[in-house]
Amino acid sequence: MATMKAAIFVEKNRIVLDDKPIPEVGPLDALIRITTTTICGTDVHILRGEYPVAQGLTVGHEPVGIIERLGSQVRGFTEGQRVIAGAITPSGQSYACLCGCGSQDGPDTRHGFRAIGGWKFGNTIDGCQAEYVLVPDALANLCPIPDGLSDEQVLMCPDIMSTGFSGAERGEVSIGDSVAVFALGPIGLCAVAGARLKGASTIIGVDAVAERMTVARRLGATHVVNFREGDVVEQIMALTDGRGVDVAIEALGTQGTFESALRVLRPGGRLSSLGVYSSDLRIPLDAFAAGLGDYSIVTTLCPGGKERMRRLMAVVQSGMVDLSPLVTHRFKLDDIEAAYDLFAHQRDGVMKVAITP
Amino acid sequence: MATMKAAIFVEKNRIVLDDKPIPEVGPLDALIRITTTTICGTDVHILRGEYPVAQGLTVGHEPVGIIERLGSQVRGFTEGQRVIAGAITPSGQSYACLCGCGSQDGPDTRHGFRAIGGWKFGNTIDGCQAEYVLVPDALANLCPIPDGLSDEQVLMCPDIMSTGFSGAERGEVSIGDSVAVFALGPIGLCAVAGARLKGASTIIGVDAVAERMTVARRLGATHVVNFREGDVVEQIMALTDGRGVDVAIEALGTQGTFESALRVLRPGGRLSSLGVYSSDLRIPLDAFAAGLGDYSIVTTLCPGGKERMRRLMAVVQSGMVDLSPLVTHRFKLDDIEAAYDLFAHQRDGVMKVAITP
């Protein structure tokens, strides 16, 4: 039986590279030979045992590669084609998908569906920090890479670009809006780019790391606010002449950023939350106008599927958004443990790493 | 100077009927002679000092009456016409109104607007538990009562019908949805009716008062759940075969109902909050799928304006919704202190009272 190398979750604080059989291809699957992948903040949660996955699972959910083999029912693609798939792989055929919640897909329960079920790679099935990955429901999830785009140019599409943009989309950013983005990690930076793409005229990025603030400006932030240099809410209210923002995007997952996001909203504004939280959240009564402020709080899990990937790669191809500055480090798959070490400790100004088998 | 009787907030626990000058009519105003009004739960908050208003303010925000005098700039109406105005009286001309947040209207600040600014009657200007009330921005707020409708038939339009329906509207209830409504006071009952009007096929009302549950069924609830007879979340999950509801409407304003509303939502569902809260809210991590469940939490303050009133009265006129069972007691304005006593203590199965000067 042919084997491949794969980054496997062994136990808390141990993700190791090991040999695993190359998976069998079912009728609806496609086997992809990975050419580039990356590590996500969520993978670090897995590493630390904060998000539980099965022992022995291959980690990773951002695949760029080449079709090695197609399942018998997967038409319209050819072996050898360069493709990506989203981090979230909706089947397109479940109750969740058919009611417009593809990210909440998963096997139908008797009458419904489970939260987060659409996230399968490196969560409920083997992921793509490996030489090969099996893409489920390949018809709905494989998307050919347009000619002329490199692996690194499309590496952000499967997750952080889709997630970050969705922060602006679900926040319903419209032309002339003011937007604040809390935390300028890769997701927050993509939220800045998404707000710009949707026509916001004032985009305020919040962070304290100078490099991130610089990248934020390149991606469209009109202002950056350093939370170490004064009260964030006051700074944003001052920048908006006391009006507050139309949309606040939370991209970290903490009580502090969530609460500040709420406090800078104008009445009727929308808090679009992207962060993964690790404890209960508190909504302060005053910031919420006691429930009478017409506020909305919306959350989003990364949209997937081939149409989403097609659109994101079209944006990259158009040159409107250039996320290449986010790839700060490169590793061979053989060195992925070192990559985890660097990324988990956020050393050397790392934003995203590119991993190549 | 002519005087009138008016229910005035004096101090905590004292709203009294007293004499006040009949107000002068400015160019944009209309003076309405009240023929019927009512008491709202919010007025009880005012009475108890939980919601602060100025000493001496006339209370009440649900006016049904007759145009006594029109300001010089108010065209298209005639003195003697029967009209209502909404509890919320948007000017139509502020930044808030022009960006679609009429309920958050109020004097423009330099560049923005304040939360809840659209609620003026009995909050920032004299209200309508009086013989006369001055309607501001009358052009935008007066709405003629269609022939054939009685005062009591339209008495719910200014506030609770508008508020309750908006719970279903902002929750984006669609055909075939399952909806749960938490607490079957007047607002919750109107939310039940609103969910029905928007095509929900399963409407679950939650309360413990038998009369309210009976009225809920008349207004469209397909099921009622008694929170004293078992865990509410379990009961609702059972009624929906484990699927949960598409929309949960909170109509009380407590942590318990808010939290239950979140727990019964299917992934991707919407919590539409109508309650007035009196303390911080907690969002439990698990019920929120750590921020990854595509949930929405939306809040709404009663929509106002003459077009809203026109539509609500059209619904009453069509016979689709009959809210007359909600008026359980009737008082003369002279006896309003007794009415407050009854209503504040929720005696005698009171739902809404009709007050007639």
Next chain:
Amino acid sequence: MATMKAAIFVEKNRIVLDDKPIPEVGPLDALIRITTTTICGTDVHILRGEYPVAQGLTVGHEPVGIIERLGSQVRGFTEGQRVIAGAITPSGQSYACLCGCGSQDGPDTRHGFRAIGGWKFGNTIDGCQAEYVLVPDALANLCPIPDGLSDEQVLMCPDIMSTGFSGAERGEVSIGDSVAVFALGPIGLCAVAGARLKGASTIIGVDAVAERMTVARRLGATHVVNFREGDVVEQIMALTDGRGVDVAIEALGTQGTFESALRVLRPGGRLSSLGVYSSDLRIPLDAFAAGLGDYSIVTTLCPGGKERMRRLMAVVQSGMVDLSPLVTHRFKLDDIEAAYDLFAHQRDGVMKVAITP
């Protein structure tokens, strides 16, 4: 090889019952034994050669039946289960489906998709006026019938209920709207019911057949207008006090109804078109306010998929809409040629026929 009876298009004006092999079941398919089906106006277009289909194709797109055999990849269902499938059978996995246009599904073209591609039964694959039908992409399309509902109660779900309701949905009917529905055939009657379900307070049905007008009133029409008894536009403007309607639903497919629908719209109103047209349409300059009236014209092809079917059956089960009066005649499959004859000539006040193998 086992055979079955099937209604087959032979040539213009000839649909005949003939023997055909029972189809083989592929991995993604389900074979359904039909227990009840019906004839649609579109089938009559096929019969008359006005809508071209391949010679030898089995006609019909409204299946109610029992799962006879499931493809190897179709999980979550059991043989022997009572199910329906929509007239339109989206795969859920094409570019069309993933951008929210399931009815325009079909094999992806290189980069896009073709109009009407989601309509497969009796159009591009064998239909269901037969003893058996093969449901493609069964995972996305089979929907179990709730206990207690008869075949006839759900017979309208696959097409006319879904189509008619979509007229109100795409017209964005909201609470308190005025709606006019042009032509009260089965689709128009379902549009009336849909407008009612979405909270319209004035629903004006237009036709000239007394029986249809009577059924329209039972389904929610507040007024009916006989186009033989005066100018339709004038009658509707009078009924709306000169205001016009918020939404006009076209349910016939002619220039006359399309044009009248446009003429009765208030500025900013929406014309929701359901009809299948057979010639170019003309938009009169004046009715269109020269392009400056903020009008919308939207068209819809019947939404399908199992979630849609689940919701429609939930509406039937709730008792909110009872379409049983639409089934006016019943035939055995053996007599389907007679059923076509009756239905095509609209004899005996026929609205819909039930066909049982």
Next chain:
Amino acid sequence: MATMKAAIFVEKNRIVLDDKPIPEVGPLDALIRITTTTICGTDVHILRGEYPVAQGLTVGHEPVGIIERLGSQVRGFTEGQRVIAGAITPSGQSYACLCGCGSQDGPDTRHGFRAIGGWKFGNTIDGCQAEYVLVPDALANLCPIPDGLSDEQVLMCPDIMSTGFSGAERGEVSIGDSVAVFALGPIGLCAVAGARLKGASTIIGVDAVAERMTVARRLGATHVVNFREGDVVEQIMALTDGRGVDVAIEALGTQGTFESALRVLRPGGRLSSLGVYSSDLRIPLDAFAAGLGDYSIVTTLCPGGKERMRRLMAVVQSGMVDLSPLVTHRFKLDDIEAAYDLFAHQRDGVMKVAITP
């Protein structure tokens, strides 16, 4: 009585500069001293007698100026402030405005409103090609110009920027969309900029004038198509790999552009029409998929009001869109007849003219 100079419609083919009294200021009005204005294509229709206005009416609807005097009820502004007002001046208080159709505002009829009623300047009241203009409902319509912006920088906001952007907005352009814009006059160029602002990744401009195509590229067009160099529909289908566009924006007002816009749409696409038509339109049966293609046709009249103006000026201020290349010629008000002559004959590559009293 003080007089001013004003461009007045006298009769077909005669707009002349003449003396007129400076208007009296009513309680709701503001008198603006015009510092810059422009001529619109619609004004040319008026000049040619194709769009009827009253003899003696002052023409023009794009005001930039300084507040000279405020009506007694107009608070929150100061005399001497630099302001603009939209071409369309909604009152904010009519049924039209309160149901979200501000451009269709106007005096309420008994129960409704008239099409195009929101366009008042130079149509139903005196316009702004004059030394002074009276702004009706000033509270809703005056918008202060941010410091640092010149008259010419904001001159496009009142009409063509608002109109052009609305083409993209009503077309619901979303991230990654393909958009075609038919005709690259000032409105079409602004539609290109609007599509870019809303995240379209492919924007195809259609025209035959080289200068306009060049400006289109500067404003965001990724491709331009010359309709003289081959079939427009074929060229656009080729540029989109046979897929067609998600949104087609019509910005001329002819059968040819309307029809081409429909023919390049993918199924489910949206035709967003901005043009002012002068004859009936024809919808070809095939391009419309016989009514079954899920197409939408939406029309828009320039959105107005101070919030809209505030947002558009925020976009200008952000530097995201620079429309200054559109002002190709400058005239004193005294020479407006020459300006009309140049503009009406589209000589000298004129796009927009700036007129300064």
